[in-house]
Amino acid sequence: DTGVSQDPRHKITKRGQNVTFRCDPISEHNRLYWYRQTLGQGPEFLTYFQNEAQLEKSRLLSDRFSAERPKGSFSTLEIQRTEQGDSAMYLCASSLGTRETQYFGPGTRLLVL
Amino acid sequence: AQSVTQLGSHVSVSEGALVLLRCNYSSSVPPYLFWYVQYPNQGLQLLLKYTTGATLVKGINGFEAEFKKSETSFHLTKPSAHMSDAAEYFCAVSDRLNNAGNMLTFGGGTRLMVKP
Numbered sequence: 247d248t249g250v251s252q253d254p255r256h257k258i259t260k261r262g263q264n265v266t267f268r269c270d271p272i273s274e275h276n277r278l279y280w281y282r283q284t285l286g287q288g289p290e291f292l293t294y295f296q297n298e299a300q301l302e303k304s305r306l307l308s309d310r311f312s313a314e315r316p317k318g319s320f321s322t323l324e325i326q327r328t329e330q331g332d333s334a335m336y337l338c339a340s341s342l343g344t345r346e347t348q349y350f351g352p353g354t355r356l357l358v359l
Numbered sequence: 360a361q362s363v364t365q366l367g368s369h370v371s372v373s374e375g376a377l378v379l380l381r382c383n384y385s386s387s388v389p390p391y392l393f394w395y396v397q398y399p400n401q402g403l404q405l406l407l408k409y410t411t412g413a414t415l416v417k418g419i420n421g422f423e424a425e426f427k428k429s430e431t432s433f434h435l436t437k438p439s440a441h442m443s444d445a446a447e448y449f450c451a452v453s454d455r456l457n458n459a460g461n462m463l464t465f466g467g468g469t470r471l472m473v474k475p
Contacts, residue, residue, distance in 0.1 A: 250402070279462065288363075288449050288465030289403070301460050337402055339463075348463060350395070350402040 248272070250351035252338050258357045259328055266324045267354045271340030278321050279348060280313055283335040295321060328358045361386045361454045365466035373474045378422075378437040380469045382450030385431065391453035392433040393463065394424055398446045406448075409433065420444070445473045 251270045259265050271278050276297050281289035292311065294302040297318040306312070310328075315321040325332055335355050339348040366381040384390060391410050395403040407418025414426040424435045433450060447470050451463040 252402075277460070281463075286368075286468070288451075288468050289463070291462040291464070294460050294462060296460060302462070305462075339403075347393075347405055347408060349405070352402040355400070 250338055250340055250349055252336075252351040252354050254354060255352060256355050256357075258359065260359050261328060261330060263328055264324065264326045265328055265356065266322050267336055267338075267356075269321045269323070269338030269351060270319070271321070271338070272349060275340035275342050275349075276318065277341045277343065277346075278315060279339040279341075280321070280323050281337040281339065282307070283337055283353070285334075289337055292323075325356075328356075330358045332356060333358045361390070361452050361464050363450050363452050363464055363466035365448075365450055365469050367469055368467060369470045369472065371472040371474060372440045374442055375439050378435070378440045378444065378471065380435040380448050380450075380471065382424075382433045382435065382466060383431055384433060384450070384452045386452055388455065392424075392426060393451040393453070394418065394422070394433075394435050395449045395451060396446050397449065397468075403449065406435070440471075440473045442473050442475065445471055447471075 253268045278295045280292040283289040295315040310326045313323045335353045337353045338351045341348045362385045364383045393408045394406040407416045409416045409426045417423045422437045447468050449468045450466045453461050454464045
């Protein structure tokens with residue numbers, strides 16, 4: 247049984263560029279979450295999928311952020327026109343059901359120069 | 360919205376000493392509570408969780424936590440610290456979303472340092 251995986255683990259980009267991160271959840275988990283963690287802080291919820299439906303996206307930080315889960319399996323998080331303030335760790339988690347334990351991936355660390 | 364407060368952003372203990380990491384939450388409904396640990400440059404690993412039932416919850420690596428409703432607390436303890444316990448610890452509460460989903464609301468974290 248493999249856990250949640252994320253790719254890439256690290257990303258360095260220049261301000262203004264677009265970046266995309268991928269998350270592969272635990273295979274039988276139908277719920278998938280994205281969080282952002284800035285240095286010295288706890289993770290902050292961004293968005294949530296149940297199967298392929300994005301059921302909560304009002305907490306995405308701006309309209310530059312978008313997420314997809316087209317076939318209800320892996321998910322992508324895209325940030326357009328990156329800004330230095332987007333530098334953070336982006337964490338993905340998955341769970342089997344509502345209020346079930348969320349299992350986290352290793353994260354993607356983004357640095358915007 | 361629910362919130363989580365972790366008192367003490369840094370805690371230092373000697374190896375073999377008691378570990379006590381504090382967590383207080385606010386919640387309008389019976390909470391589900393979690394403790395996660397994060398090692399440098401890694402994701403979060405679940406230590407333990409409280410849902411219902413017994414208020415003393417045992418987790419991995421010798422950690423345990425007690426849910427005290429009257430104090431709205433969920434403090435994490437370990438009788439004897441080990442060098443390998445040095446990490447960042449996060450307390451979280453499961454927060455209901457309007458669409459019947461849930462998200463985790465995290466505290467700011469406590470960095471545990473273990474001195475030899």
